[in-house]
Amino acid sequence: MKILILGKGYIGRRCADTWNDAVISDKFIKSTEDVLQLLDKHSPDVVLNAAGVVGKPNVDWCETHQLETIEGNTVLPLLIAKACQARNVYLLHIGTGCIFYGEAPDGEAWTEDDYANPVAVYTRCKYAADLALATMDNVGIGRIRMPIDHIPHKANLIDKVASFKRVIDVDNSVTIIEDMMQVFHQLLEKRASGVFHVTNPGSIKHKEILSLYEKYVDSQHNNEWITEEQLVSQGLADKKRSNNIMVSHNLAKVGISMRPIMEAMEDTMKKYAKYKK
Numbered sequence: 001m002k003i004l005i006l007g008k009g010y011i012g013r014r015c016a017d018t019w020n021d022a023v024i025s026d027k028f029i030k031s032t033e034d035v036l037q038l039l040d041k042h043s044p045d046v047v048l049n050a051a052g053v054v055g056k057p058n059v060d061w062c063e064t065h066q067l068e069t070i071e072g073n074t075v076l077p078l079l080i081a082k083a084c085q086a087r088n089v090y091l092l093h094i095g096t097g098c099i100f101y102g103e104a105p106d107g108e109a110w111t112e113d114d115y116a117n118p119v120a121v122y123t124r125c126k127y128a129a130d131l132a133l134a135t136m137d138n139v140g141i142g143r144i145r146m147p148i149d150h151i152p153h154k155a156n157l158i159d160k161v162a163s164f165k166r167v168i169d170v171d172n173s174v175t176i177i178e179d180m181m182q183v184f185h186q187l188l189e190k191r192a193s194g195v196f197h198v199t200n201p202g203s204i205k206h207k208e209i210l211s212l213y214e215k216y217v218d219s220q221h222n223n224e225w226i227t228e229e230q231l232v233s234q235g236l237a238d239k240k241r242s243n244n245i246m247v248s249h250n251l252a253k254v255g256i257s258m259r260p261i262m263e264a265m266e267d268t269m270k271k272y273a274k275y276k277k
């Protein structure tokens with residue numbers, strides 16, 4: 001299998017560095033024609049779309065850059081899908097679980113069948129793409145959430161929570177990057193269509209992440225705990241962040257599973273500690 005990865009950012013590079021059957025493109029895509037040229041140049045069996053606009057320095061940027069956010073997260077995936085459909089190439093698009101805000105309709109966890117309730121510009125644009133792409137055959141959407149990696153990176157939730165002086169203690173579904181890469185590879189192999197929640201089973205609190213951080217990485221670490229309301233009222237975020245618990249029913253249907261979050265988190269923190277040394 002030859003994988004073409006579009007988008008040379010954090011997740012695209014991480015996958016390209018790990019998979020030995022992938023090539024990565026950093027071409028800036030403006031049209032379906034651009035994608036067709038890439039498909040004809042590389043002749044991939046499958047495509048991973050890891051290109052998108054996540055906001056710099058953070059997602060709040062998207063609140064005031066609506067057009068760029070729509071271009072990168074709604075228009076771009078559709079241009080890519082159109083080209084992949086024309087060449088009959090399977091596309092796996094990276095979605096986000098941050099389209100879900102608060103408690104799930106069943107009071108437990110958001111499933112792939114639930115309609116989302118996005119609030120922020122970024123999440124609304126991501127969800128718009130999901131709604132359209134989910135109608136197509138030969139297209140999969142892998143929704144990830146708050147990536148956690150054993151390699152330090154500014155997008156890694158471990159680095160984020162460890163760097164904040166004031167932290168909210170919320171319970172969330174998260175994605176261990178090592179597990180995500182295995183799941184994405186399997187989805188690409190199976191050319192699985194539909195929506196997939198690529199979050200490790202269960203949920204984890206920021207307090208649990210930091211407690212493992214203090215155990216394995218830095219016993220001197222300390223921080224202040226604040227409420228979600230204080231996060232916005234103290235000017236630490238423009239918009240309330242999405243917090244949610246997700247579950248995947250569709251991964252099991254195609255024979256894919258992920259490690260429970262506490263097991264995967266402890267393993268990841270131990271590996272992260274080795275990287276920091």
Ligand SMILES: NC(=O)c1ccc[n+]([C@@H]2O[C@H](COP(=O)([O-])OP(=O)(O)OC[C@H]3O[C@@H](n4cnc5c(N)ncnc54)[C@H](OP(=O)(O)O)[C@@H]3O)[C@@H](O)[C@H]2O)c1
Pocket residue numbers: 006007008009010011012026027028029030049050051052053054072076094095096097126144145146147155
């Ligand atoms: N990181 C997370 O926390 C997270 C969570 C859930 C979902 N996701 C999704 O995962 C995907 C990858 O995110 P990431 O964290 O890897 O972000 P990233 O590091 O910003 O990577 C995205 C890459 O896409 C590129 N790009 C933007 N527009 C493009 C275009 N028109 N043509 C080609 N490349 C383009 C960017 O280039 P420039 O840097 O030059 O703009 C950047 O290299 C995104 O769809 C994001 O929504 C990420």
